Amino acid sequence: MSIHLPSRLRWGAAFVATLSLAVVVHILVVLAIPREVTHSAYTDAARFGPDRQFNLLPAVEAGAEPLPGLDPAMKHAACRYQLDDGPVLFTAAVPVPFWSIGLFNATGEVVYSLNNRTAGSDILSLLLITPQQLSILRENPPEDLDKLIVIETAATQGFALLRAFSPSPAKDLEVDLAMKTAFCGRFE
Structure with a gap:
């Protein structure tokens, strides 16, 4: 038996899922940056x-600073x-x-x-x-x-x-x- 959701609800669920995935990826990238930086x-x-x-x-x-x-x-x-x-x-x-x-x-x-x-x-x-x-x-x-x-x-x-x-x-x-x-x- 399949459940049919109204079109608006499906789009809303897809939007929330996509947004949640984007937030998780963003947080993981931000947390990984300090470990990936090869110089200081x-x-x-x-x-x-x-x-x-x-x-x-x-x-x-300009463009050639010895240190940032x-x-x-x-x-x-x-x-x-x-x-x-x-x-x-x-x-x-x-x-x-x-x-x-x-x-x-x-x-x-x-x-x-x-x-x-x-x-x-x-x-x-x-x-x-x-x-x-x-x-x-x-x-x-x-x-x-x-x-x-x-x-x-x-x-x-x-x-x-x-x-x-x-x-x-x-x-x-x-x-x-x-x-x-x-x-x-x-x-x-």
């Missing part, structure tokens, strides 16, 4: 030079780090009206951000450290610890992005040199 800003930053060193990035040009989301009006230097090797010290003296540093975990999420205006200084002096390393450091703190901005994080891998606004092409070489000589390394 963290892995891309490795192309520009060794870890624990600021590496000057090429100028930002960079401002073309700024100079950029990236430094990859692993806190398993110990705390990381970031220092820089960039002679420009505006500089900033962003610390990102390995997935590209911002861990911390600072600029010369919020730091209250033209000199960057920042220590990135895990909670365990900080407790060890507090047992025998160095004399100049109070001069550092200390950032505690559980993310043990990541990268720093130092950005500086170069006010004129005549200043570019000076800014490039300051970015290349910025320090990103082991805190002793």
Whole structure:
């Protein structure tokens, strides 16, 4: 015995079934994307030079950005780090009206951000450290610890992005040199 549904009900059921299938496929695709992405800003930053060193990035040009989301009006230097090797010290003296540093975990999420205006200084002096390393450091703190901005994080891998606004092409070489000589390394 077959059941005959009215035409409207059949079309409605087909529409609901199709819509439900589309929603399920959409959710599965969205959930699968992070596993299918073969690169990240963290892995891309490795192309520009060794870890624990600021590496000057090429100028930002439309369609050929060294890393995603960079401002073309700024100079950029990236430094990859692993806190398993110990705390990381970031220092820089960039002679420009505006500089900033962003610390990102390995997935590209911002861990911390600072600029010369919020730091209250033209000199960057920042220590990135895990909670365990900080407790060890507090047992025998160095004399100049109070001069550092200390950032505690559980993310043990990541990268720093130092950005500086170069006010004129005549200043570019000076800014490039300051970015290349910025320090990103082991805190002793």
